[in-house]
Amino acid sequence: MAAKKESSKDKTANKADRDSFSGIFDDIHVIDDTPEVKLVNKGQYKDAFDLLEDAEACQLTPMLVGPPGTGKTLLARSYAASRGRQFEWLTLDESTKPVHLVGAFDPVATINKGFVKEAFLPGALTRMMAYGGIFLANELNRATEFTQNSFLEPLEERSIMLPRLGRIRARDDFFLICAANPGDMAGTHRISEALKDRIKVWINLDYPSRVVEMEIIKANTPETKISKDYLELTHQIIVETRKSREIERPASVRSAIAIAKLAGRKESSKEGLSSAAFAKIAKQVLKGGIKVRPGINEDSVVQKIVSSVVRA
Ligand SMILES: Nc1ncnc2c1ncn2[C@@H]1O[C@H](COP(=O)(O)OP(=O)(O)O)[C@@H](O)[C@H]1O
Ligand SMILES: [Mg+2]
Missing domain, CATH: 1.10.8 (Helicase, Ruva Protein; domain 3)
Incomplete structure (x- = not known):
């Protein structure tokens, strides 16, 4: 991950500034989310990478499935980085709520302006749909079925309902990648049947050769x-x-x-x-x-x- 280069302003900042969180923030802020490790793009990883490309070209949603540590997250992140597009990823769990994906009204802005689009803070999924980016739903089966259901409409209709604002349509180049550990492992929910039916490309990763x-x-x-x-x-x-x-x-x-x-x-x-x-x-x-x-x-x-x- 490349942090932003030090600017001349950073160099001249006094020590008190450099010790404060806001003073060092620009040095550590991740601008470029390209993984630090280069993907070993061989064997099953090459096949999976090619399949992601095909799935994207056909606007089909892929799911990477494999035991922990088989490279699901790195593969998806490397694929996204290779496309040079906007990219966001979220690792889901029990406490992830639809609002984290869809977004919500900013309380202060809403008091001042009301329930208007200017007061809405889109969630990561909504943002990628709106800008035509790639969204990785990492460890999708750790989320509850309630939260998993947030993906149904984006998958089926390529649209999403924003509270009080109405429905928005995803740009054509929006691409959703899902990843999950096999369902029988502890600490995971099942992928809901409704979601399973809408995920069209299943990519299995196993321990490599x-x-x-x-x-x-x-x-x-x-x-x-x-x-x-x-x-x-x-x-x-x-x-x-x-x-x-x-x-x-x-x-x-x-x-x-x-x-x-x-x-x-x-x-x-x-x-x-x-x-x-x-x-x-x-x-x-x-x-x-x-x-x-x-x-x-x-x-x-x-x-x-x-x-x-x-x-x-
Ligand atoms: N094909 C690969 N090339 C390079 N590193 C890999 C590859 N597959 C896995 N790794 C490394 O193995 C570790 C686990 O990979 P990760 O993508 O987090 O697995 P998962 O998401 O399946 O649990 C990471 O440190 C990652 O860099
Ligand atoms: Mg992972």
């Missing part, structure tokens, strides 16, 4: 110098978690990225990295990175997996 996943780990750890052998072991460990029957939610590539960063840092230090130290790092990362089935002891599963891969 070994070659692609190794490349993803490298792409996410550009500063890290980890030897090929330890990188291989890192990948083997997360693959083992996906084979275990004792694990409900296996490790994602996020855990591999964390192990590679910590191990690489240690390896470049004076001390170097022993197998025992590597095993310890892997265990520390895996502890929160997996979810074991009820009644299973997490520590012993982690221990078993790490020692099956690393001979410390």
Whole structure:
């Protein structure tokens, strides 16, 4: 994410200004929402990227489905960035309300002006419909059905009802992308049948192939110098978690990225990295990175997996 460049005004700002939030705001304000990590656009990601392009050309709404960490958010954000259009994204959950998507009247402006369009603050979905941008509804199935229903009319009719103002029509280049974890995972609602029926392109992402996943780990750890052998072991460990029957939610590539960063840092230090130290790092990362089935002891599963891969 590129923050705005320092202007000459910033340089001359006095220390008190620089210490205040408003004084540093311009330095940290994200103007360009292009992801920092470059998408490894190969294998399933290339297929999915091409399918997003086709879906957009046909004005069909796609849904990216896959377990946590399979790159749904990055893929959608990278696709949006590649189009060079306005883009907004919202990660939904239980507490997301239709008003966050549709928008609402600004109380002060409404007192002064009444319920007029000038007093309306459009929500992210309304904004993208109005300006012909891309909207990513991230983790859509974590929202309640009530909130999911806000998408029905935009999907079916390409329009949306604004309270007291009436209906607006989306510009032709408005494009909605949805993403969700598979419905049987804890903490998620189902995608409502009505919405399912209106989403036309289902794009499944799974754990990627070994070659692609190794490349993803490298792409996410550009500063890290980890030897090929330890990188291989890192990948083997997360693959083992996906084979275990004792694990409900296996490790994602996020855990591999964390192990590679910590191990690489240690390896470049004076001390170097022993197998025992590597095993310890892997265990520390895996502890929160997996979810074991009820009644299973997490520590012993982690221990078993790490020692099956690393001979410390
Ligand atoms: N194809 C890919 N190329 C580069 N990095 C990836 C890719 N897929 C996943 N990642 C990385 O893996 C992590 C999880 O990806 P994310 O898009 O957040 O997954 P999800 O939304 O499916 O949970 C992020 O750090 C992301 O940078
Ligand atoms: Mg995500």
